[in-house]
Amino acid sequence: MNYPTIPLIDVVAAKQAEIRQNNLTKPRGSLGRLEEISIRLAGMKADPLPMVDRKAVIVMAADHGVALEGVSAYPAEVTSQMVLNFLDGGAAINVLARQAGASVTIVDIGVAIDFDLSLPGLLHYKVAHGTCNMAKGPAMTRAEAEKAVTVGMDVLAEVAEKGLDLVATGDMGIGNTTPSSAIVAVITGLPVAKVTGRGTGLDDVGLAHKVEIIEQAIALNRPNPKDAQDVLCKVGGLEIAGLAGVMIAAAARRIPIVVDGFISTAAAMIAVGLVPDVLNYMFCAHQSVEIGHQAMHKYLRLTPLINLNLRLGEGTGAVLAFHIIEASSRILREMATFAEAGVSDK
Numbered sequence: 468m469n470y471p472t473i474p475l476i477d478v479v480a481a482k483q484a485e486i487r488q489n490n491l492t493k494p495r496g497s498l499g500r501l502e503e504i505s506i507r508l509a510g511m512k513a514d515p516l517p518m519v520d521r522k523a524v525i526v527m528a529a530d531h532g533v534a535l536e537g538v539s540a541y542p543a544e545v546t547s548q549m550v551l552n553f554l555d556g557g558a559a560i561n562v563l564a565r566q567a568g569a570s571v572t573i574v575d576i577g578v579a580i581d582f583d584l585s586l587p588g589l590l591h592y593k594v595a596h597g598t599c600n601m602a603k604g605p606a607m608t609r610a611e612a613e614k615a616v617t618v619g620m621d622v623l624a625e626v627a628e629k630g631l632d633l634v635a636t637g638d639m640g641i642g643n644t645t646p647s648s649a650i651v652a653v654i655t656g657l658p659v660a661k662v663t664g665r666g667t668g669l670d671d672v673g674l675a676h677k678v679e680i681i682e683q684a685i686a687l688n689r690p691n692p693k694d695a696q697d698v699l700c701k702v703g704g705l706e707i708a709g710l711a712g713v714m715i716a717a718a719a720r721r722i723p724i725v726v727d728g729f730i731s732t733a734a735a736m737i738a739v740g741l742v743p744d745v746l747n748y749m750f751c752a753h754q755s756v757e758i759g760h761q762a763m764h765k766y767l768r769l770t771p772l773i774n775l776n777l778r779l780g781e782g783t784g785a786v787l788a789f790h791i792i793e794a795s796s797r798i799l800r801e802m803a804t805f806a807e808a809g810v811s812d813k
Contacts, residue, residue, distance in 0.1 A: 505795040518632055525637065574590045575592065577615070594614050606702055616741070632722065634724055646702055652681065735763075
C-alpha cells in the first residue's frame with residue numbers, strides 16, 4: 468500500500484516562533500510547555516503565527532470478535548447504542564466538543580449491526596461487521612486492514628475540505644482495550660500483564676482472564692513486531708486502523724494531530740510503524756489510567772499534556788487538550804512583545 472509523503476517540519480517557522488516567544492512580555496520560559504507547544508505548532512503548520520481555530524474530532528466506531536471471550540464489562544451491543552447517542556449529541560464527546568467549538572464526525576467503520584443509511588450525521592464506511600475473534604485466528608485480513616486505513620485517510624480528507632487546523636482522534640468499540648493491549652505488548656515486547664488494564668471496569672478475575680486471552684491471541688497469531696501492518700491484521704481493530712489512516716492523512720496535510728487515550732495511542736503506534744514521520748505531527752493529549760498507556764508514550768517519546776485519570780475514550784481527553792493547544796497559539800499570536808508594549812526587557 469502506498470502512503471502519502473509527510474512534509475518535513477518547517478524549522479524556519481519554528482525558529483521564528485521561538486524568537487517571538489522569547490520577546491513576549493514575560494520572563495523567557497515562564498509559560499512552560501505552552502511556549503514549546505506553540506513552537507511545535509509553527510513547525511508543523513509552516514507558519515510562525517499558527518492558528519488552530521478550526522477544530523474537529525473524528526470518532527471511529529467498530530466491534531471486536533474478541534468481545535465474545537468476555538473481555539469487557541459491557542455487552543457488545545453498547546457499541547451501536549453509543550453511536551446513536553453520539554448522533555443525538557448526548558455523549559461526553561459531544562458536550563466537550565461543543566465547549567471547545569469543535570465539530571464531531573462519527574464513522575461506522577466496523578459496527579456489527581447495519582445502521583439505516585438515511586441516519587443523519589453518520590458516515591457509512593463499514594469494512595466488515597466487526598473483526599474476527601483474535602483468540603481464534605487473525606483479527607482481519609490484510610485487505611480489510613488496508614481498506615480500513617484508507618477509510619481513515621478518506622474521512623480526514625473529507626473533513627479537511629471544510630477547513631481544518633487541528634484534529635483529534637476518538638474511538639468507540641466494546642472490547643477495544645484488548646487489541647490495544649495486544650498491540651503495545653507486541654510492539655514494545657513488554658509482558659501482556661504489564662500493559663493490560665481493566666478497560667470498562669473488570670474485576671480481578673476478569674482482568675486475569677483478559678490477560679490470558681491476549682497472551683493466547685499473540686501466541687496463536689505470532690504478529691511480527693517489526694511489521695505494523697502484520698500487527699494490525701492479527702491483533703488489531705478496524706477503528707484502530709481507521710484512526711491510523713486519519714493520522715497519516717492529517718500529517719500529510721500539515722494538520723497537527725491530538726492523540727486521545729489508550730485506543731487512539733495504539734492507532735498512533737500503528738501509524739508511526741507504517742509511516743514513521745507521522746510522529747512529528749502528534750501531540751499526546753493525556754495520560755489515562757490504563758496501565759499500558761505510559762509504555763506507549765515512552766515508546767513514542769511523547770509527553771501527555773494533561774492527567775485527569777480519564778478512561779472513557781471517544782476523543783474526550785484530546786478535545787480537552789484542544790483548549791491548551793489553542794491557548795498556546797493565542798499567546799504566541801496575540802501577546803505583545805516588549806518592543807510593541809513599550810516594556811523594558813531584562
